[in-house]
Amino acid sequence: MKPFADLSRFIYPVNVAVVGASARPSSQGGRLYENLVRHSRIRGKVYAVNPAYCEIGDAPCWPSIRELPDGDIDVALVIVNAARVLDTLRQCAERKIPYAIVMSSGFSEAGDAGRALENEIAQLCRDTGLHVYGPNCPGFVNVRDRIGMTFSPAFRHDLNAGCIGLATQGGGLGRNLLQGLSHGQGVGLWFSAGNEVDLEIPDFIACMARDPQIKVIGLLMEGVKDGRRLTAALDLARECGKPVVVLKIGHSEAGVRAAQSHTASIAGSAAINSAVFRQFGAIEVDDLDQLLAVTRLLAMGAPKAGSGLCIYTFSGGTAALATDIAGMANLPMAAFSDQTHATLKSLLPDFANIANPVDTTADILRDQDAANDCLRVICNDPHVGAVLFPIPMDYGDVTDGIAQSIIDVSRATATPIVPVWMSRRMGGGFQLLEQHGLQPFMSVSTAIAALSRIWPSAGMQPSSAPTSEDAEHGSSASEGPDPARQQLSEAQSKALLKQAGFPLPLSEVAISAPQAARAAARIGFPVVMKVVSSDIVHKTESGGVHLGIDSEAAAAAAFDSICAAVAQAAPAARIEGVLVEAMLPAGGREVLVGVHRDAAFGLVLTFGLGGIFVETLRDVAHRMIPLQRQDARNLLHEIRHTAILEGVRGQPPGDLAALEDLILQVSAFAERHADTLLELEFNPVWLGPVGQGAIALDALIVTSGHQEARAILETDANP
Template identity: 60%
Template sequence: MTGFSDLTRLVAPRSMVIVGASAREGSQGRRLVDNVLVHSGFDGEVYLVNPGSKEILGHPCYPSVADVPASGIDVALVIVSAVHVLPALEQCAAKGIAFAIVMSAGFAETGDEGRHMEQAIAALCRRTGLRVYGPNCPGLVNLRLGLGMTFSPAFKDDLNSGAIGLATQGGGLGRTVLQALSFGDGVGLWCSGGNECDLGLPDFIAHMAVDPHIRVIAVLMEGVKDGDRLRSALALARANDKPVVILKVGRSEQGVKAAQSHTASIAGSARVNSAVFRQHGAVEVQDLDELSAVARLLAAPRPAAGAGLAIVTFSGGTAALAADIAGAAGLPIASFSPSTSAALRELLPAFANIANPLDTTADIIREPALVTRCLRLVCDDPNVGAVMFPIPMDYAGITATMAGAIIEAASAQAKPIVPVWMSRRMGEGFKAMEEAGLLPFLSLTDCVAALRHLWPAAAPAATASAEAKAPAAADAHHAPSGEASSAALSESDGKALLRKAGIAVPEGGVAGNDSQAVELAKAVGFPVAMKIVSAQIPHKTEAGGVRLNLADEQAVRSAYQSILDTVSQRQPDAVIDGVLVEKMFPAGGREILIGVHRDDAFGLVLTVGLGGIFVEMLKDVAHRALPIKPQDASEMLRELKGYALLEGVRGQAPADIAALEDLLLRVSRFATAQGPRLRELDLNPVWVGRDGEGAVPLDALVVLDPAH
C-alpha cells in the first residue's frame, strides 16, 4: 500500500504486552486483562507489566517493559496515567515493539499540556519507527479473530462478526454501530483511533481496503487530521471496490465545536467534506442508524444494472404509501416481467394487485407459505434488484409465521429482502427477523433512505439540512481580509499569471493616461470595459472603479477620468497603477464563478457555481479538492441546481460546457502548480458563450502568500 504501513501485526498480533495490567476488579487495567486473557480466543504470548503485582490470573507481572524477557513483540497495550505514557513508549521503542495502542486519556483533548505530551509521542514515532494507535481511545477489536484489545466491559457481549470494517475516532458511538449490527453480517474489524497522534482513520481505511475479509467500510468521523492521506485511503478503497460509508460529525457550528473538543482535530467545512467524499466515491449518511443500515446493505451484492426495487406487502394502503415514499426519493421501481406476472396471477387471489407494488391481499395471512413462494418469484425476476417487504401491523403468532416465511425466502436469495416492521408492538416476528440477520427497519422513510444508496443516482449530492447547517467558512470564495488582502495581485498582474499558465483572458492592457486608454481601446476593438488597477482594491466595483460597454473614444476618455476621480474619493490611500482597458464580451453569455481557496483539512479546494443571484442567494455551488480529473469537472457542473441553464432553456442555445470543463481543469493545474503560495483565486464572472464560443474569466483576483 503506497504511503501506508502494513498493519497486520497490529490487527492480528501473535504477541503482546499489557502495560498497566491490574488485579483490581472493575479497573480499566483489569478489564483489559480479562478481555485479552479470558474473553478473547487469543493463543499467542501475553506479557503483563505492573510494578506493584507479582501475577494476575496466573500470569507473571514485570516491573517495566524493559524487564519483559521477550523481544520482537507485536503490540503493546498501554493503559497507564498520561504522564507515564511517554516513558512506557520509549521503553517499547527500545524493545523493538512494532505497535502500541494507547488507551490512556488526558492528552490534546484536555488542553496545552496534554497537547505537548501528544506531540512528544508523535516525535518519538518519527524518531524510532514505533507506530502508535491513540491515545484517548477504547482500543482495537478484531471480531473475526475473537480478539478484544480493549478495556470495554461490553466486548464479551458484542461478538457478532462479519464483512463490515468499522473505523471511528470516538469509542462510544462506534460501540453503538457495533451493537446495531449484532445479527447478520456484523463488524469483523473495529479500529477506533481516538486522538490519532500517529495512526489514524486513513491508515485504518487503507488497511481495510486491502483486507480480503472486509467487503464494506463504515466510517464515523469527527475531524480530519490529514486530508491528503484521507483522500489517498478513499481512493485505495475505491480502486479495490470496497464501498466506504461515512457519517461526518460537525456539519453545524455546534457540531464542529463538539468534535474539536472531543478529538482535538480539524472538523472542516461541511460542504467541502461532502464534496471530497463524493469525489472519491464514498457514501455520506446523516445518522448512526443510516450508517449501520447502509453498510449492511452494501456488504451484499449490488443490484444489476437496470434492476429496480420491488415492494411486496399484504396491505393495499401500505403498498401505496411505500411506493409513494420510494418514488419521491427517486428509487427505480421495477417492472415485473410477463412470466413473473403470470406466475403471481396463478398463485394469488384474483383480486390481488399483481403490479409493483405487489399487494398480495390479507388472504395471504391464512397461508404464509405463499409469502415464500411470492418472494422467490419476485427475486427471480431479472428486473428486480432488491425487495422491500413492509409489515404494517403485528398479528402475534400469525405475523411470526409470516416472518418465518420471509426468513426462509431470504436465506435462499442473493438479492436483499428488506423488511419494514411498522408497528410499535415488537412481536415475535420482529425478534425472529432480527436474529436471522434481516434487521428490519422501523419506518418506511428510514428504509428508503438506506435503500437509495444501492442505486447511487437516487442518492442526493448533499442534503438540504447539511447545506443549511454548514459553517460560514464553507463560503470561502469571498474576498480575503486582513493580511490576505496585502498579498493580492492587481487584476492585470493576476491575469498575466493566468495567461502564462494557458488560461485565456480578455485582450487588453494598462493605460497610464486617457490617450493610452484610447489607443488600447482601438487596438482591441470597441466596445471595451475599463477597470482601476490597484493591488489595494480587490473589489473594484465597490470603489467605483469599473465602467462597461464604452463604445467610442469620447466615452473612453470620460470613463478614464471618472474612474480616477471616484476611486480617489472612496479609497484615497490606494496606490493606482493605471486603468485596465479590455475587450468587452457580448451580452447573452452565462455568468459563472470559479474560485480556489485553502481548506484547513484538504488544502486547495475548487469551487464552481452559476453567477449572480445563484451564488449570492441560493449558494448554488459545487466543490472538489485539487487536483481534479475530467470526470470531476463534468460532475461538478452537473451537481449545480441551475445546470439546466447551461444546457439551454426556453429556446436558449446551450452554453459551451466543454470549454467550461476545460477551464476548470486548467484552473486546477494552475492552482496545483502554485502550491502553498496560492491563498485564493477568484474568477468572477467567467463569461461562457454559446457552444463553441469558449469560456473566459472577465475578472480575476489572485491572492498569494508573501511567505512563499
C-alpha cells in the same frame, strides 16, 4: 505521503504485554487484563507489567517492559499515568515491539503540556518505526477472532462478528455502532482512533480495504487530520471493491473563515468534506441510524446497476405510501419481466395488484406456500435490485408467518429483502426477523432514505483518482504555506494568466483619461472599464466599473468618473490605473471557476453559477485538485441549475466542452503552483454558445507573498 502501516501483527497478535495491568477487577488496568486473559483467544502469552505486583492471579507480573522474558511481543497495551507513557514507549522501541496501544488520557485533549508530550511520542515513532495507536482511546477490538485489546466491560458481550469494519474517532459512539449490529452481519474489526498521534483513520481504512473478510467499511469521523492520506485510503477501498460509509460530524458552517474571494467564502468545510467523499466514492450519511442502516444493507449486497426497487406488501394503502416516498427519493422502480408477471398472475387473486408496487392483498396471508412462491419469484426477477417489504401492523400468527417467509426466501436469494415493521407493537414476527439478522426498519421513510444512499446512480460516472505522485504533491502543499497573503490586482492577475495561456478578453491598463481613450479605440468598441487596485475586491460597489463604453470621449469620461468614485468610496485604496477591456456579446451565461486552499485537503476547485448569482443561489460543486476529465464533466452536472448551461426557453446550449477545458486548465495551473497559490478565482466566466468558448471576464489571484507571485510569473512566462 506517509505509507499505510502494515497492521497484520496488530489485528491478530500472538503475544501481548499489558503495561498497567492490575489485580483490581474494577480498575481499567484490571478489566483490560481480564478481557485478554479470560475473554480473548490470544494464541500466545499475555504478559502483565506493573511494578506494584509480583503476580496477578496465577501469572507472574514484571516491573517493566525491559525486564520481560526474551521473545517476540506483537503489541504492548499501555494504561499508565500520562507522565510514564513516553518512557514505556521508549522501552517498547528498544524491545522491537512493533505496536503500542496507549489508552491513557492527558495528552493533546488536556492542553499544551499534553500536546507537547504527544509531539514527543510522534517524534519517537518517526525515529524508531514504532507504531502507536491512540493515545486517549478505548483500544482495539477484533470481534471475529475474539481479541479484545480494550478495557471496556462490554467486550465479552459484544461478540456478534461479521463482515463490517468500523473505524471511529469516538469510543462511546463506536460502541453504540457495535451494539447496533448485534444481530445479522456484525463487526469484524473495530478501530477507535483516539488522538491519532501516529496510526490514523487512513491506516485503518487501508487495512480493512485489503482484508478479504471485510466487505463494508463504516467511518465515524469528527475531524480530518490528513486529507490527502484519507483520500488515498478511500481510493484504495474503492479499488478493492469495499464500499465506505461515512458519518462526518460537523455540518455547521459557523466559524468558517471569511475569505477575500467568493470561492472560499461559499465553500465551507462541510461542503468540501462532502464533495471529497463523493469524489472518492464514499457514501456520506447524516446520523448514526443511517450509518448502521446503510452498512447493514451493503453487507447484504448492493443493488446491481440498472436494476429497480420492488415494493411488496399486502396492504394497498401501504403500497401507495411507500411508492410515493420512493418517488420523492428518485429511486428507480423495477419493471417485471413477462415471466414474473405471468407467474404472479397465476399465484395471486384477480383483485391483487401484480404490477410494481405489488399488493398481494390480505387474501394470500392464508397460504404460506403461495406467499413464499410470490416473494421468491420477485426476488429472482433480473430487473429487481431489492425488495422493500412494509408490514403495517402486528397480526400475531399471521405476521409471524410473514416474517418466516422473508427469512426463508432471503436464505435462497441474493436479492436483498428489506423488511419495515411499521407497528409500535413489537410482536413475534419482529423478534424473528431481528434474531435472523434481517433487522427491520421502523419506518418506510428511513428504509427508503437508506436505500437511496446505496442505489447505483445512472447519472454520475466515478471520478478518476489522482496518482500517488499527485497525492504526495498535494500533501506537501497542504502543510501550510507562508501566511503572508499577497493579493494581486485584476490587471496583474490577468497578465499572469494570459502568459499561462488562459482565454481572456483583449485589455490594456490606462493611467490617464487620454490613454484610456486610445486604448479603447485600439481594442474596439464597446469596452468595459474597471478600476485597478489590489485594495478593492468588489469593484462595482465602489463605483469602479463602467460598462458599454462606445466612444473615445466616453472612455475618457469613464476614466475620470471611476477615479473620483473610488477615491470617495475607498479613500485609503491605492489606485494603480483603469483596466480597459473588450466587452463580450450579451447572451452568454456567467459561471464561476475558483480554487482555494482547504486546511485538510489542500487545493480544492469550486465550480458553479457566477456573477450576481454566486452568493444568492450558492449553487456550486467542489473537487479536490488535481482533476481528471471525468471530474470536470461531473461538476457541470452536479450543480442544481445545470439546465441553464444546457439551454432553456429557446437559448442555445453553452460551450460545455470549452468549459471543461477551462476547468482542467485551472486545475493544472493550481497544481503547478500548489506550494504558493492560496486562491484563484474567475468570476464571472463568460460562457458562449457552442463554438464560442469560455472566457474569464474577471480574475483574482492570492499567493503567499511577493517573491512567490514573481516565481509564478517566471514559471508561466513560457507555458
